[in-house]
Amino acid sequence: MKIEKLLSKLGKVLDSGEREEMKWFDVDTAPLTKDDYSKLESNFKEAGGFVKIINAGSSLNKDTKKEVQRVWLVSFKNQKDLDKWSQEFEEKKKKDHRYIGEQLDWFHVQEDILGPGLPLLHPKGMIIRNGLIDLIREVNAKLGAEEIWTPHISRCDLWKISGHYEHYKNKMFMWEQDGEEWGIKAMNCPMHFQVYRFKPKSYKDLPVRYAEFATVYRKEQSGELHGLSRVWSLTQDDHHFIINPDQIEGEVTKIIDAARKVYDLFGFEYKIKLATKPEDSMGDAKLWDVAQDGLKNALTKLGVEYSLNEGDGSFYGPKIDIYVKDNMARWWQLTTIQLDFFMPDNFKMVYTDEKGKQQMPVVIHFAILGSLERFMSIIIEQNAGRLPLWLAPVQLRVLPISEAQEEYAQGLVNEMRGLGVRAEMVTEGTLGKRIRNSEMEKVAVTAVVGDKEVQANSISVRGKETMTREDFKEKILLAIMDRSDF
Ligand SMILES: [Zn+2]
Structure with a gap:
């Protein structure tokens, strides 16, 4: 039912004849899953159309005040153009702060309910x-x-003296309350x-x-x-x-x-x-x-x-x-x-x-x-989301190779946290996957500890040679303090 509703709406949007332009439509269905995206894309392909669903999310219909799903998509005349576009889009997205911000859970802009540009x-x-x-x-x-x-607001008297009331009014949020004019x-x-x-x-x-x-x-x-x-x-x-x-x-x-x-x-x-x-x-x-x-x-x-x-x-x-x-x-x-x-x-x-x-x-x-x-x-x-060590939301992530080194890794994390470093330990998943995630999540320094490190009281930093715990501590703290590279 969901897909049928979408298909008929999508058909109308695409019948407008325009191609290769991002557009959106609202449809009254339950929230869409990634699975719905691909179902919709393949259904449409069977009918000879080439679309890529970019995003979908809840939105408030202005007239009915009912929640609807807003679907963003782009359409093409053939598969080749679609593939080329998709590839370029993925590359561009990786460097777009809006995508990085949402992906890494750093910030988001929410047009519905809240408003644009906020x-x-x-x-x-x-x-x-x-x-x-x-x-x-x-x-x-x-x-x-x-x-x-x-404060954030004041009487407009202030903006009248400064001249903003006269010259900047169209860019200011102003309102009237109890017979007085106010401005943000x-x-x-x-x-x-x-x-x-x-x-x-x-x-x-x-x-x-x-x-x-x-x-x-x-x-x-x-x-x-x-x-x-x-x-x-x-x-x-x-x-x-x-x-x-x-x-x-x-x-x-x-x-x-x-x-x-x-x-x-x-x-x-x-x-x-x-x-x-x-x-x-x-x-x-x-x-x-x-x-x-x-x-x-x-x-x-x-x-x-x-x-x-x-x-x-x-x-x-x-x-x-x-x-x-x-x-x-x-x-x-x-x-x-x-x-x-x-x-x-x-x-x-x-x-x-x-x-x-x-x-x-x-x-x-x-x-x-x-x-x-x-x-x-x-x-x-x-830097496609990679921030300098002193500014990175996660400065240090310690990955024990197996359960046997968890205590050592946690001890290290606790010690570093005590010194003000934003450190954490991750144990879920294979080591390879954890290293990849660390990279993807733009962690500044990733360290791996195995038996060798535990025995030598050392730490193996990705992209660097193994160093003693004391040496590591001193170097990372100095780099954070100096706002320099580690
Ligand atoms: Zn000023």
Whole structure:
């Protein structure tokens, strides 16, 4: 019955005449199994059609509010085209962070019930995210940035002062409640400025350096949404440094230096563009000069090459854009260091100078990773799911050859866990299968222990020679601490 229903629906979909295009249809049946997929495919083949079912899952019918099965498929005119497509699809899938994320139980996006562009992170995905946050927390400590926390929603009054209400409204989630307009934040700056304004500031207080790992919500076109890289809910490693113009060079030098150390960790190449004063700019001409000289001096001091985008800055200040290239030769705009002469004026942010006069500070907006979600998608795809040891959800998996070594293996796992290593033992299945699974599940280090290892108190690491337990312990801990290769 299930298959008949599907066949008739499928026939109608394919009669539309289009081929080689992914499409979906909803059908009112019980959930489909992989067995149903192949039955359906072979039934259709008998009738002279060539389809590949890519996926099926529960979905809510918008009109009837009833649960239906949504079937995704692609169709072809002949078997050869179908085979070629299937092969390419399988290869592509292996490098797609969406597939890797679901396959490894790291995260998923659930369009039905929840909504599009709103990824859910599972425990292992959260380990990756927290690893990135820890990294930036270390950067913040070096930069002297202090973390704050600001709420996700506010009155629209705030967005009216910042100008987002007027210029960014179509990308913000807003609603009316009890006669007032409210909005979910799409950026953090206006809230950070409230923290700055809370107490009067003097020149001695500057630089004020705020940082927040903040989830913001932006209503992108649903057709543009993609896994973790294009979402509605994104978490920025957001920073606002509030400084006097003389501090621009010093602060920006430190920020760029910190950013490039982060890129080095992931093997990214980078290029830097400096965008200068556009024709329709606001603010004092002298301030623009000081700011642009500050940025140029910072880049020169660091000895980094950069290109000049004359006139491409924002109307409210010059900026530095940093693009990184991953190992798949894809360029990503990761970091922007934006100077801002406009918001301090808008939000009436001031400080008292040495002479007791009120001055307006300059704001530096920047994020190093940009969006944690998008950054995760980049590093997941650049090595088909294999992450560096320090970031891998499972850092060490110990496989005893037989039951006889289980106690030794468990002892090793317990010891490593005690030292903060994400370690586990797997005993189910043949050794060959367990090794393959470990590879497939992107475990960073796989170790095998047999009688020989137990007797010698040693450990045999896949792809390396056997080492003593002490030696192994020291090496893996050092590598995790240094964020280096094992
Ligand atoms: Zn900002």
